[in-house]
Amino acid sequence: MDTKIDFQHKMSAHCETGTLTSLLSNVGLEITEPMAFGISHGIFFGYFKSKNFPFPTFIVRSRPGEIREKLSNALKIELKRFKFKNQEEGMQKLDSLLDEGHVVGTQVDFFYMDYLPEWIRVHNNVHFVNIIGKKDTDYIVSDSYHQRTANINSSLLKKARWAGGYMAPNGFLYYPLKVNPDVDLKKPIINGIKKACRNMLNIPIPFLGVKGIYKFADKINTWPQLTRDIEHLSHEIMKINILLEDQGTGGAGFRYMYATFLKQASNILNNPVLNEMSERIMEIGDDWRNISYFAAKIGKNRDLGANRIKELSELIRKQGDAEKKFFTDLKKVY
């Protein structure tokens, strides 16, 4: 049976906050993407080397799925969640939820979203989209990274939902059951700020938080030894730009989005200090963006000698210093 639920599609910076805020808006809770990000203390940094990845990488946000869980806890949102081992059962459940009129949040491997440009599609099991209907053998998808709703064939969606591997989606589905449209955001905002500071400053693991930025600054000097050739090194260096700007961060590795959150928080809490902090993290974001530009430029020019990489490393290290000071000062506000 064909179904299409009335749903306002809109683009967002980030897939998890985008799908979540759209779902919540659909059931009456209006919350901005930066506010969802800030309350759920999504801002983060981590540097990783693992055989799950083809090359060392870094993250600029909390673990996928945590934004949804932290926000629902903070705002007392009741979510209905499902995971499936049996693929047929998982597809049938999706159909029945659509028939009942629910827009359904879904976790997928980004690689199979064939309506997006080929050059951006990589295997990444933590992409989130909303399914808003079904037509013949296609599902209708509201993807925050796409300008309009798109169709995806059911066999491809099935593949994307049960891709297996690192952080496998296992057919994950969710939708909001109950929200409070008049929820008071003040306390959740303050808690979100405190926890963000703790995560950035106090996790005793040498590659997480601000320590992760310093680790990145150190380790990038070893990248030339880890690459196949100059083109591989160029590709990995230019991926810094992708991870900071283009992979659903709102620019500058979520720092611009966090600045927007603090600006909104300043208004809600009537606290001008948060406005000043917002301007500071916006400037820190500008420096991350300069790193993105620099990485793209030296990568394209194959200007990747040891001195150039060291220069990049020093720029990253300065970001560590800036964020250490920023989060130390932010921590003092509450």
Add this chain to the structure above:
Amino acid sequence: MKEKDLYVEFEPQKLVYYVEKDDKSYGPIISGSQLSANYLDDFWIKRRNLEKKLRKRIIANEISPVFYYMTLQEMGPKDLASRIGISYLKLKRIFNPEHFKKLKVEKLTVLADIFNIPVSNLFQTFLIKDDDREKLVLEQETTENELYHITKVSVK
């Protein structure tokens, strides 16, 4: 980042960025990707060179198509092994063409499914000559038989 400093026209890839607007407020705008707008040609050059290098290694029997697609699709080996349902050590063995040759069709379909390619593409590559790339288009269609695909070449 001010709105005017960030905005780029690039229709194929639009993104949402948060910026400082003219009235000093912060909020989202939709802009083209700066990286794709300026550097996509470089991405494709590197990509084609990598394909070429890896293809040579397949032809020389140095690597298996599994290694070829894993590298091109930028997958981590442990992640790929987990998707296939085998150990990391076993995966490393099938990077070797001699071991790859011994795989059963059932396992090949699992691999093709992960890489989202027809099974037959584990044994062949279709190339369009540089001069003809603007004129020709190549499409591969699935059929009800999961082992059988149809490749259509047409003029644009």
